[in-house]
């Protein structure tokens with residue numbers, strides 16, 4: 001799947017992040033990252049992550065399984081879906097299914 005990043009301000013395609021948008025001139029940084037969803041399973045998180053990425057958002061899945069391998073059962077297991085704070089609004093719209101696409 002081809003993933004094209006887009007500017008959170010004007011929607012122009014970006015080659016990489018962090019970067020300065022050539023269209024609107026805004027500087028787009030990846031940090032700080034912000035949690036937009038907490039999920040109980042990794043595949044759910046990966047699914048949403050892929051969805052955000054297909055909309056040009058640099059999403060990232062943070063699983064706690066690496067450090068707490070034995071505690072991945074039930075409600076204690078939390079997988080976090082992160083996006084840069086600049087993309088928060090856009091990400092929430094997409095996750096809510098209101099992206100109009």
Ligand SMILES: [Zn+2]
Nearest residue numbers: 007010021024
């Ligand atoms: Zn821009």
